[in-house]
Amino acid sequence: MKKITRKLVLSVLSVVLTVIALGTTTFAWFTITNTATVQPFQAEVIADSGIQIAIGTGDPLALEWKSTLTTLDIINYMTATYGADAFRFNHVTSPDGRNFYTLGTIGVGDGTTAGYLQLPLHFRSDSTSQINWSYVSLTGTETSFTTRVAFTDSKGVSHAANSALAVNPADAMRVSITGNQNIEEPVGTFTPTNTTVAYENALSTTNTVLGGLAAADLRGLTEDVQGVPTYVGVNGAQNYFYKSNAILPGGSDAVTTVATLTSITSSLILDMTADQSLIADAEYYGQVTVRVWFEGWDAEGYNALLGKTILASFRFTGA
Numbered sequence: 001m002k003k004i005t006r007k008l009v010l011s012v013l014s015v016v017l018t019v020i021a022l023g024t025t026t027f028a029w030f031t032i033t034n035t036a037t038v039q040p041f042q043a044e045v046i047a048d049s050g051i052q053i054a055i056g057t058g059d060p061l062a063l064e065w066k067s068t069l070t071t072l073d074i075i076n077y078m079t080a081t082y083g084a085d086a087f088r089f090n091h092v093t094s095p096d097g098r099n100f101y102t103l104g105t106i107g108v109g110d111g112t113t114a115g116y117l118q119l120p121l122h123f124r125s126d127s128t129s130q131i132n133w134s135y136v137s138l139t140g141t142e143t144s145f146t147t148r149v150a151f152t153d154s155k156g157v158s159h160a161a162n163s164a165l166a167v168n169p170a171d172a173m174r175v176s177i178t179g180n181q182n183i184e185e186p187v188g189t190f191t192p193t194n195t196t197v198a199y200e201n202a203l204s205t206t207n208t209v210l211g212g213l214a215a216a217d218l219r220g221l222t223e224d225v226q227g228v229p230t231y232v233g234v235n236g237a238q239n240y241f242y243k244s245n246a247i248l249p250g251g252s253d254a255v256t257t258v259a260t261l262t263s264i265t266s267s268l269i270l271d272m273t274a275d276q277s278l279i280a281d282a283e284y285y286g287q288v289t290v291r292v293w294f295e296g297w298d299a300e301g302y303n304a305l306l307g308k309t310i311l312a313s314f315r316f317t318g319a
Helices: 071-082 237-245
Strands: 010-021 035-042 052-055 088-090 100-102 117-125 130-140 143-146 164-167 173-184 190-199 222-225 228-231 267-271 284-294 309-318
Touching (some): 052 071, 190 267, 267 284
Antiparallel strands (some): 010 309, 035 088, 052 117, 130 267, 130 309, 173 190, 222 228
């Protein structure tokens, strides 16, 4: 193999996800009958000559290593993994950014490997041993929908039935990246440790940050009717769900969600392993897993975001 020159890696993954509704209900995103499909899918990963990138699973030597992953490379991987036109986003939740669960009528449902996008990215280099997640952007086209019922949004603003509500599909979106980091424990001993960094959009005019919830209660404020508490859902999509269905989403009293960052500047996500010439035909080699999903418990997870376009952009830098 031609020696990989010593330069910093600059990898940008841009994914355009057009979410198309399959369900016909008009409740919150996490209504059990709602799923969505990705169409079209556009992506490109560009690396400087100091590092090479591949996508896929299995023997690293069998992967197709490139300085640029094209849209076709990503689509080919998705087709081989999910089948042609078979990928679907679903209403899922994750407590750690690695394990996912569907939302059912009781509890948070069973573990699932479907309903979220997962991309295994491989890196190799003769000089660069670390990969940082240095930038992320989640943007969507702000739109409005006509509310079906009167409810209170995540900002505490009351909306009448049949009124216009501004929403942004990116507000309910999450991105996590998992990789191995050398953690010093005990002192002087470095152990490769599986580490996940998760991101959600920061507070904005349309977004309220959900963050990490540990055994949270999303049943919301109570209304005492003759001393009997009535749970109406916390402000936002959960309250909209309750006002539409007269019940709460199952599991709202025992929710755990992944802790998130709302700004990414330089987060170490991968310490590559040295002496990997026999494994990957390079001095250093490692893999990260990118996962993209819509958090079903997000306060902005309205069904109206379906059918909208979301742009997710990532940048990786090596040192």
